[in-house]
Amino acid sequence: MLVPRWILAAFCLVASATLAAPPTGPVPLTGDVPVADGWDKEIVVDGLVHPWSIVWLPNGAALVTERPGRLRLIEDGALVPEPVAGVPTVLVHGQGGLLDLALHPDFSENGFVYLTCSRGTQDANRTALLRGRLSADLKRLEGVETVFEVPDAKAGGQHFGSRLVWLPDASLLLSIGDGGNPPISFEDAPIRQQAQELDTYFGKILRLTDAGRAHPDNPFHGRKDARPEIWTFGHRNIQGLTRDPASGRVWANEHGARGGDELNLIEGGQNYGWPRVTYSREYWGPRISDRTTTIGVRDPKVVWTPSKAPSGLAFYTGAVFPEWQGDLFSGALVFKEIRRIVLEGARVVAEEKLPIGQRVRAVSQGPDGYLYVLTDEPDGQLLRIVPAGP
Numbered sequence: 363m364l365v366p367r368w369i370l371a372a373f374c375l376v377a378s379a380t381l382a383a384p385p386t387g388p389v390p391l392t393g394d395v396p397v398a399d400g401w402d403k404e405i406v407v408d409g410l411v412h413p414w415s416i417v418w419l420p421n422g423a424a425l426v427t428e429r430p431g432r433l434r435l436i437e438d439g440a441l442v443p444e445p446v447a448g449v450p451t452v453l454v455h456g457q458g459g460l461l462d463l464a465l466h467p468d469f470s471e472n473g474f475v476y477l478t479c480s481r482g483t484q485d486a487n488r489t490a491l492l493r494g495r496l497s498a499d500l501k502r503l504e505g506v507e508t509v510f511e512v513p514d515a516k517a518g519g520q521h522f523g524s525r526l527v528w529l530p531d532a533s534l535l536l537s538i539g540d541g542g543n544p545p546i547s548f549e550d551a552p553i554r555q556q557a558q559e560l561d562t563y564f565g566k567i568l569r570l571t572d573a574g575r576a577h578p579d580n581p582f583h584g585r586k587d588a589r590p591e592i593w594t595f596g597h598r599n600i601q602g603l604t605r606d607p608a609s610g611r612v613w614a615n616e617h618g619a620r621g622g623d624e625l626n627l628i629e630g631g632q633n634y635g636w637p638r639v640t641y642s643r644e645y646w647g648p649r650i651s652d653r654t655t656t657i658g659v660r661d662p663k664v665v666w667t668p669s670k671a672p673s674g675l676a677f678y679t680g681a682v683f684p685e686w687q688g689d690l691f692s693g694a695l696v697f698k699e700i701r702r703i704v705l706e707g708a709r710v711v712a713e714e715k716l717p718i719g720q721r722v723r724a725v726s727q728g729p730d731g732y733l734y735v736l737t738d739e740p741d742g743q744l745l746r747i748v749p750a751g752p
Contacts, residue, residue, distance in 0.1 A: 379623040389664070393668075395701070401617065406436075407629050415462045415736070423436060425496075428742075431452045432446075441552070452480060479492065487517075487518075528605075565596065585647060587589065601615065614675070619644060621667035622650075624664065640654070664703065665714070670695075673692075676723040689702055695722060696717070723742075
């Protein structure tokens with residue numbers, strides 16, 4: 363039996379009201395939520411090493427990135443032993459490695475696969491976007507080229523961002539993290555402050571053409587004080603990015619520091635606050651900002667405190683779970699679960715959880731209408747969410 367939406371909403375309001383976790387603000391803090399029922403999980407594939415993203419090919423096969431730098435193929439429900447060849451060497455350090463992937467909207471005609479990764483050294487690294495053609499036999503990426511790369515280097519292995527989403531006009535959204543926590547710096551100041559500066563890419567969502575260039579309709583295009591690729595700014599580290607196929611709205615979930623994880627409705631040209639406006643605390647205790655809201659900054663739709671460490675984000679439109687249609691599903695690394703987020707238009711009205719028991723890195727709907735999950739473990743799995751048995 364699925365929990366009615368009005369019960370979920372009531373539970374979430376009680377949880378938010380009883381959660382003593384300042385700072386407070388206009389958005390209630392989401393604590394624990396009820397467990398979803400009527401579902402189960404089954405293993406499709408295991409033996410993956412820190413898988414990060416999955417896409418389905420037109421023939422029903424799937425590609426999966428592994429953070430250590432491998433691109434894997436799943437055919438007929440089995441993991442092909444040999445990785446897909448032709449993937450360039452990436453920097454595998456901390457949170458970095460081979461990360462997101464996406465197929466070009468015209469993949470059936472051009473075969474283009476897009477990959478994000480970290481490049482460089484431990485002391486000087488950056489996020490990059492690669493593009494190559496998948497061979498007809500699915501065994502190799504050919505002609506791989508770097509179509510975009512953050513020009514400014516940073517130190518350490520934190521906050522590469524890297525989620526990709528295509529828009530209907532064949533422009534590509536790419537999230538870039540803020541660069542990391544103190545004491546990581548840029549130009550003699552904490553690097554995270556660059557999320558508010560328009561002359562760097564740190565802490566931004568970029569909107570690119572399929573060739574990796576700035577889209578000419580971007581909100582800051584033509585401004586001498588701004589990078590033309592920027593679509594939104596004021597982000598910490600977006601790890602989930604998706605588009606509602608029904609409404610066209612774009613949503614993102616991103617990590618806070620200690621508390622303050624956010625779900626945001628993304629609109630071009632807007633400022634999402636980080637680090638000047640945030641619910642987060644420093645890892646050692648004090649508040650990062652004395653403001654949780656201000657004029658000119660978009661408030662989040664959800665604030666997760668304590669932090670669930672949000673990961674992949676996906677809309678569900680399948681027929682397997684009719685009650686879930688139109689809802690958002692957000693992975694959680696720390697909580698080892700998926701959050702079902704119930705929407706009414708652009709408003710979040712309830713949440714419930716699907717406990718997975720492993721770090722959830724990606725959530726995606728397959729072409730068969732099932733929800734799939736990648737677990738971020740040394741022996742990671744591809745799981746399928748199925749209706750519970752009688």
